[in-house]
Every structure is written in structure tokens, then in C-alpha cells.
Amino acid sequence: MNAAGTEKQAPVDLSGIKRGPIVAALIIGAFVAILNETLLNIAFPDLMKEFGIGPSTIQWLSTVYMLVIGILVPVTALLQQWFTTRQMFLSAMILFLAGTVICAAAPSFELLLVGRIVQALGTGLMLPVMMNTILVIYPPENRGAAMGMIGLVIMFGPAIGPTLSGFIIDHLSWRWLFILVIPLAIFSILFASMFLRNVTDLTKPKVDILSIVLSSIGFGGIVYGFSKAGEGSWSDPAVVWTLVAGGIGLILFIIRQLIVREPILDLRAFKYPMFSIVTVLLLVLMMTLFSTMILLPLFLQTALLMTAFKAGLTLMPGGVVNGIMAPISGKLFDKFGPRVLIIPGLVLVLISIFFFKDISVETTAGYVVTLHIVLMIGISMVMMPAQTTGLNQLPRHLYPHGTAILNTLQQVAGAIGTALFISIMSSGTKNYFASNPQATEAEGLVAGLQDAFLIAFLVGIIALVIGLFIKRVNVSPEQEKKEVA
Known part of the structure; x- marks a missing residue:
């Protein structure tokens, strides 16, 4: 309890914190992750040809990305109370780098899909950490400008991604979409390891495994079900049963969060x-x-x-x-x-x-x-x-x-x-x-x-x-x- 109490006093020292390097570290990492997410879609025809697969299969490279993030992000509220800002962000970027290396070297579609899953794990950890850190280190009257800088990065990646990807595909192999990101990810890790420091409180709440399972079924089922419906038919049994399972899982998850003492996603925010x-x-x-x-x-x-x-x-x-x-x-x-x-x-x-x-x-x-x-x-x-x-x-x-x-x-x-x-x-x-x-x-x-x-x-x-x-x-x-x- 003493350790937790000491950790909670961290905000007292934030007046002397150097916000610039912290925000720069977050922005560099976010830009790398978001840019890579938007680079790949335009390469789908080349990937279909190389691996001999159809549109419904190749679509999994996008679907699995959304699915993993949809499952992981609700759990980040819990993770951010157990691990420091540095630990969360560096873990996210190392995961993203590992996924990028796997994708760049993937000899098969299956391994490329594994790489995308690992990349998505990194991205899913990073985005909530980034927003939470901005909230902690900036007072309310200055948050708009800081969040605006995050918005610049979040939108600039998708803006240049398709054009940059088209240029690379026209002149190089699709693998270069990942190879060129590797040095950027390494730079982000090195920069963050030097300048990023912990700014959040570690309360280490109890881990409720049932809530995590229900969250994964609920949010994962809904994201996957709607993604699958967008690819094909709403009457597809896979779509219907996934949405039903997701809906039931989500309802049970909400009920669970309202009755446990330490919810993994505190719905009292809606008060x-x-x-x-x-x-x-x-x-x-x-x-x-x-x-x-x-x-x-x-x-x-x-x-x-x-x-x-x-x-x-x-x-x-x-x-x-x-x-x-x-x-x-x-x-x-x-x-x-x-x-x-x-x-x-x-x-x-x-x-x-x-x-x-x-x-x-x-x-x-x-x-x-x-x-x-x-x-x-x-x-x-x-x-x-x-x-x-x-x-x-x-x-x-x-x-x-x-x-x-x-x-x-x-x-x-x-x-x-x-x-x-x-x-x-x-x-x-x-x-x-x-x-x-x-x-x-x-x-x-x-x-x-x-x-x-x-x-x-x-x-x-x-x-x-x-x-x-x-x-x-x-x-x-x-x-x-x-x-x-």
C-alpha cells in the first residue's frame, strides 16, 4: 500500500516536467504505426498475386488489425494502472517493430498475417497511452493544442500513406512497405528510451479475468461481425452468430463492470x-x-x-x-x-x-x-x-x-x-x-x-x-x- 501511495504522489512533480520531448516521443511512435496501417491496402492486388489468394482472404490483413485493436484497447485501461508510461510505450513500439520485421520477411501469407497481428498489438497499446499521457501532463486550458498535435499525426499518416504506398509499389517490392518502416520504428524506440518518463499513477488494481474474457468476446465479436458483413452478406451464419455472441458478451461485460469493485473498464465515466x-x-x-x-x-x-x-x-x-x-x-x-x-x-x-x-x-x-x-x-x-x-x-x-x-x-x-x-x-x-x-x-x-x-x-x-x-x-x-x- 505504501508503494501505491508513493506512486500516486507523482503528479505533484509534473510542474517541472519537460513536455516537449515526451510529446515528440509519442508523436513519432504514433506516426510510424498509423502510417504503416494505411500503407498496406493499396498493395492488396500484388499480395493476392504473390500468394495466390482471393479478395476474401487478403481482406484479413485489414480485418485482423481492427479485430486485435478492438479486443486489446479496452484492456489498456487496466494495463496503464499496472505498468509505467515508459513500459507501455516501449513495449508497444517493440511489438510493432517485431511485427514489421515479420511482415517484411514473411515467406507465406500465414506468416504475413501473424506479423500484422503483432503490429496491431503494438498499435492497440500505443494509442490510449498517448492520449492518456497528454491528459496527465497538460492542464485543461492547454490540452486543445496538445491534442491538436496528436490529430496532426493521426490524420497526416493516412493522408500520405496511399500515395507513398502507390509510389513504392510501382517502383519496388511490396516488402519495402515494411522495410522502410523498420528504421523509423527503431528511431522511435531509441528516442522514447532517452526522453520518455513515467507520468501516470500505478494503482495495480485486481485483474478480473472474467471481465477480460467477456470484453474480448463482446468487442471482438462485434468488430469482426460487422467487418465480415461489410465483405459479404448479412445473412452469412458466421456474421449472424458472431454478432449474437458479441452482443451477449458485451451485455455481460457491461453488467460485470457495474458490479465488481475494480472494473477493467470503469463505466462510471458515463456519469x-x-x-x-x-x-x-x-x-x-x-x-x-x-x-x-x-x-x-x-x-x-x-x-x-x-x-x-x-x-x-x-x-x-x-x-x-x-x-x-x-x-x-x-x-x-x-x-x-x-x-x-x-x-x-x-x-x-x-x-x-x-x-x-x-x-x-x-x-x-x-x-x-x-x-x-x-x-x-x-x-x-x-x-x-x-x-x-x-x-x-x-x-x-x-x-x-x-x-x-x-x-x-x-x-x-x-x-x-x-x-x-x-x-x-x-x-x-x-x-x-x-x-x-x-x-x-x-x-x-x-x-x-x-x-x-x-x-x-x-x-x-x-x-x-x-x-x-x-x-x-x-x-x-x-x-x-x-x-x-
């Missing part, structure tokens, strides 16, 4: 109204965001007949602008609060999707670039300000739980959004061909995309209504006392 509102908003918004992330590349490559490299170039300006806007939005958030950013941001998201729902085979690349930039500016004005607002209301001991909840539910929202909008698009395309049997493939796809964007627009309206309830929150008395100390 704070702004955190609850932000959680619902981000769920809805992530579904909308995933609709464009999935649908736009399909439109560019199938309807406008672009190469993967050119499609990546078309979407890159929006991603870059989003990355640039993230720290700007953070600074504005610190100065003016969330409403000044979130409401106009959601309006911009709605405007862009409203015009996306009327795209056709005659739509120009310039039109897509413009609307995508508007969309990404809107997203940058909402994502990090909303997350920071919700987390600001939590007391310090709920930081790991709040970050784990948000990161987990974003994975779930991504899986649901992907499955939902792919299903809507497929259904719309099928109905169009039934009414217009002579239509071209591009015309059928566009009809399906228009249906999907219409639903995305309606979902966006729900997000805007939720956004109207968000306001600047006062820091909880418990948190304020600790941070002043």
Missing part, C-alpha cells in the same frame, strides 16, 4: 454528461467519416477509372489540410471552447456530404478534391475538440478508462460504418441494375454510392443535433485539486 454526449457524437461521426474513406476510393478507381496511385493523390490534399488544421483547431479550442469549432465543423461535414450524394460519372477530380478538403476541414474542427471536451470533465483516475472507451468505440464505429455503407452501396447498385439492365458497371456503382452518401448525410444531421448540446465544461473538483497540486 459525466459531456463525456457521454461526446462519445455518442464520435460514434456517429466516425461512421460518417468511414463512409467517405471507403466509398471515395471506390468511386475514383471504378467510376472515374483512376489508378490507385492517382486516387491516392486526389485524396491527399484533404488529408494534408486536415493535418494542418488539427493543431490550429486545438489552439482555437483552448481560446474559445468547443462550440465555436464543433457546430461550424459539423455544418461543413454536412455540406460536403450533401454534394457528394449527387456525384456521377461526369464528376471531375477537381470537384472531388474540393469537397474532400471541405469535409476534412470540418472533421478537424470536430474530432479532437470533441474528444478533449469529453475527457476534460473526467477526474484523473478515470483518464485511462475514458481514453480506452473512446478508442474502443471508434474501432466499433469504424467496423459498423464500413459494413453499413458498403451494404447500402451494394443494395443500391443491385436495385439500379434490376431497373436498368443495360447500365454500365460505373453507372451502377454511382447509383449505389449516391444511396450510401444520402444515408451518410442523414447520419450527419444526427451528429449536428448531438453537437448542439456540447459546451465547455468545468474541470471536476477532484481533477482540479490534483492538477493544481
Whole structure:
């Protein structure tokens, strides 16, 4: 007990901490992990050819990544109370490096899949640690700018990933997608080992194995079920039974967390109204965001007949602008609060999707670039300000739980959004061909995309209504006392 009590006094010394090197270490690691996650999708055709496998098999390289993160992230709230910031982050990066080396050298698809699982373990550990550390080392009035820097990294990786990947695939082997990441990961480990220090409290709560099992079944089943539905049919028995098992597991997990003394994911975070509102908003918004992330590349490559490299170039300006806007939005958030950013941001998201729902085979690349930039500016004005607002209301001991909840539910929202909008698009395309049997493939796809964007627009309206309830929150008395100390 004495050791735990001593550890809890750590926040007293944070006034003299050097935040810059700590944030730099976190950002470098996050950039490496997120960049690699977005590099691989464009290499799927080459991998299918090399390993002699079909689309449903190759899709596992993405599905397993989301699945592992969906299972692991809820447990990070517990892990962060048992292990120091340094231990968590360095373990995450070493796992990620090991996975990258396995992928680079993989002689078979099975080993490549193992490498992706190990990479996902590293990424799943890293993201909640990064957000939790920012909450601990920055006072509430400065968190917006710090979270904005994290947003810059999170969005800049996906912005350049597809284009960089297309260039590498055109000139080198797919293995270079992993080989080039290895020195970056090594640099991140060395930098973090020199500059990263522990900033969190170690309370070492009791480990509830049953909660971990129920969490894995619940979140894993839901993420996998929706991911599988997005690839095929909702009536597939594997989809139905996985979603049923996931739903039951999740209900039992929630009940378990409400009755045990030391839950692995403390749902009391939802007692704070702004955190609850932000959680619902981000769920809805992530579904909308995933609709464009999935649908736009399909439109560019199938309807406008672009190469993967050119499609990546078309979407890159929006991603870059989003990355640039993230720290700007953070600074504005610190100065003016969330409403000044979130409401106009959601309006911009709605405007862009409203015009996306009327795209056709005659739509120009310039039109897509413009609307995508508007969309990404809107997203940058909402994502990090909303997350920071919700987390600001939590007391310090709920930081790991709040970050784990948000990161987990974003994975779930991504899986649901992907499955939902792919299903809507497929259904719309099928109905169009039934009414217009002579239509071209591009015309059928566009009809399906228009249906999907219409639903995305309606979902966006729900997000805007939720956004109207968000306001600047006062820091909880418990948190304020600790941070002043």
C-alpha cells in the first residue's frame, strides 16, 4: 500500500516536467504505426498475386488489425494502472517493430498475417497511452493544442500513406512497405528510451479475468461481425452468430463492470454528461467519416477509372489540410471552447456530404478534391475538440478508462460504418441494375454510392443535433485539486 501511495504522489512533480520531448516521443511512435496501417491496402492486388489468394482472404490483413485493436484497447485501461508510461510505450513500439520485421520477411501469407497481428498489438497499446499521457501532463486550458498535435499525426499518416504506398509499389517490392518502416520504428524506440518518463499513477488494481474474457468476446465479436458483413452478406451464419455472441458478451461485460469493485473498464465515466454526449457524437461521426474513406476510393478507381496511385493523390490534399488544421483547431479550442469549432465543423461535414450524394460519372477530380478538403476541414474542427471536451470533465483516475472507451468505440464505429455503407452501396447498385439492365458497371456503382452518401448525410444531421448540446465544461473538483497540486 505504501508503494501505491508513493506512486500516486507523482503528479505533484509534473510542474517541472519537460513536455516537449515526451510529446515528440509519442508523436513519432504514433506516426510510424498509423502510417504503416494505411500503407498496406493499396498493395492488396500484388499480395493476392504473390500468394495466390482471393479478395476474401487478403481482406484479413485489414480485418485482423481492427479485430486485435478492438479486443486489446479496452484492456489498456487496466494495463496503464499496472505498468509505467515508459513500459507501455516501449513495449508497444517493440511489438510493432517485431511485427514489421515479420511482415517484411514473411515467406507465406500465414506468416504475413501473424506479423500484422503483432503490429496491431503494438498499435492497440500505443494509442490510449498517448492520449492518456497528454491528459496527465497538460492542464485543461492547454490540452486543445496538445491534442491538436496528436490529430496532426493521426490524420497526416493516412493522408500520405496511399500515395507513398502507390509510389513504392510501382517502383519496388511490396516488402519495402515494411522495410522502410523498420528504421523509423527503431528511431522511435531509441528516442522514447532517452526522453520518455513515467507520468501516470500505478494503482495495480485486481485483474478480473472474467471481465477480460467477456470484453474480448463482446468487442471482438462485434468488430469482426460487422467487418465480415461489410465483405459479404448479412445473412452469412458466421456474421449472424458472431454478432449474437458479441452482443451477449458485451451485455455481460457491461453488467460485470457495474458490479465488481475494480472494473477493467470503469463505466462510471458515463456519469459525466459531456463525456457521454461526446462519445455518442464520435460514434456517429466516425461512421460518417468511414463512409467517405471507403466509398471515395471506390468511386475514383471504378467510376472515374483512376489508378490507385492517382486516387491516392486526389485524396491527399484533404488529408494534408486536415493535418494542418488539427493543431490550429486545438489552439482555437483552448481560446474559445468547443462550440465555436464543433457546430461550424459539423455544418461543413454536412455540406460536403450533401454534394457528394449527387456525384456521377461526369464528376471531375477537381470537384472531388474540393469537397474532400471541405469535409476534412470540418472533421478537424470536430474530432479532437470533441474528444478533449469529453475527457476534460473526467477526474484523473478515470483518464485511462475514458481514453480506452473512446478508442474502443471508434474501432466499433469504424467496423459498423464500413459494413453499413458498403451494404447500402451494394443494395443500391443491385436495385439500379434490376431497373436498368443495360447500365454500365460505373453507372451502377454511382447509383449505389449516391444511396450510401444520402444515408451518410442523414447520419450527419444526427451528429449536428448531438453537437448542439456540447459546451465547455468545468474541470471536476477532484481533477482540479490534483492538477493544481
